[in-house]
Amino acid sequence: MMSDKQIEKQNFLCWYGMYATEDDIDKANAINKPAMDRLINEYSYDIERMHISRSLHEELF
Numbered sequence: 562m563m564s565d566k567q568i569e570k571q572n573f574l575c576w577y578g579m580y581a582t583e584d585d586i587d588k589a590n591a592i593n594k595p596a597m598d599r600l601i602n603e604y605s606y607d608i609e610r611m612h613i614s615r616s617l618h619e620e621l622f
Contacts, residue, residue, distance in 0.1 A: 568609070573600050578611040 563571070576602075577586070590597045601608065 569600075570604060574604060574607055574611070577601075577604075577608065 581589075586597075
């Protein structure tokens, strides 16, 4: 069973990395900047890994 923290991480990274547009992220920052700052700082390593793997995928394919 997943903990609340694991569910939060999975949901945020899925939204941030796959579904959110730049406008969506800007809106989320405007509505709740402290929460967005916390989530981005907390999961920055995973966000960076997503960006790197997406860049490699785009280069290869």
